[in-house]
Ligand code: ADP
């Protein structure tokens with residue numbers, strides 16, 4: 001029982017600084033200062049190490065264990081090599097201070113047998129997915145325990161007086177090994193959770209800003225529309241039927257004004273807060289509209305859009321929302337190209353489904369990327385938000401549809417949207 005109590009106490013020594021780090025640092029400063037952030041991680045790791053070493057879990061006389069390896073490993077993974085080295089130096093110094101030189105040998109053996117693994121991982125750590133991180137953490141925990149068992153075994157041979165390794169002690173060491181590995185796993189999961197939360201908070205702030213800007217822009221667009229209407233009216237009045245050149249010019253002016261007006265209307269439709277309406281709508285019209293709105297964006301990025309859209313494809317839904325779905329998928333398809341490329345929009349009916357297929361010749365996605373797709377805020381773009389697909393999935397789900405994505409890295413991606421058909425009344 002006292003063993004469990006001791007392990008829980010050590011876990012507290014390690015988890016408490018992490019929670020302190022989250023509430024005192026991440027919440028206030030958004031961890032923008034990388035250097036200070038690193039000092040802080042180092043200090044907190046050292047704090048945990050000293051506490052663990054001061055109150056070790058005594059198994060038998062001369063044989064005690066503690067969870068000091070966990071802050072060293074976690075500090076190295078999240079803070080880098082400098083944290084690993086400095087926290088290890090403090091650990092050795094304190095060990096020397098506590099027990100003198102005789103216990104340095106097993107500590108040094110155990111340490112050198114496991115520390116290479118987190119040091120090798122530091123550069124890759126942040127690129128790993130969550131599941132991979134947990135697997136690595138499990139591996140590191142087992143390795144660290146094997147290292148400390150070997151150190152104890154070697155040390156027992158070298159110096160037989162210090163302790164006797166009876167069956168009972170071996171059992172204890174086994175328990176401690178399991179406790180150690182599970183604790184490391186728990187601590188890494190907690191760190192990941194803290195990081196994710198901080199990231200999500202940052203993204204929320206950014207999307208709030210985006211929201212505000214788009215609302216302001218919508219009000220400006222609305223204001224611009226009125227003078228456009230006035231100008232259009234007066235241009236018509238100024239029109240001189242006898243002068244052919246002037247007539248051509250005014251026609252040009254009016255058609256350009258109409259284009260500006262159309263764009264503003266489209267933009268306002270997209271930006272205005274939407275109330276949910278459900279009506280029967282024609283997917284083809286919607287797709288043509290989307291492709292014409294987005295065509296200039298495609299031209300800028302050297303991507304050509306090809307359409308093959310059948311007629312009379314009726315579904316039941318909310319037009320602006322469905323438009324948003326198509327916009328995002330087509331926009332993603334355009335953005336997946338580094339250079340020139342093609343996007344095909346194909347829409348047809350198959351049994352009771354209207355199927356919209358959007359295919360690109362872009363970068364494609366790996367299996368791992370595909371798995372992470374529906375996750376909020378997952379983006380690989382510098383200016384991406386990672387919200388588009390999340391919203392897309394949600395809207396399609398609310399229409400009782402399905403979205404299927406197939407992708408081949410380097411070849412391209414095909415997004416297939418299935419929507420239940422509605423009969424035209
Ligand atoms: P954003 O476009 O803001 O990045 P999305 O939710 O729309 O957010 O997309 C999330 C991520 O999915 C993108 O960053 C990209 O990596 C990937 N993605 C989506 N569509 C495609 C596609 N057609 N080709 C390649 N990658 C894609």
Ligand code: MG
Nearest residue numbers: 328332388389
């Ligand atoms: Mg997008």
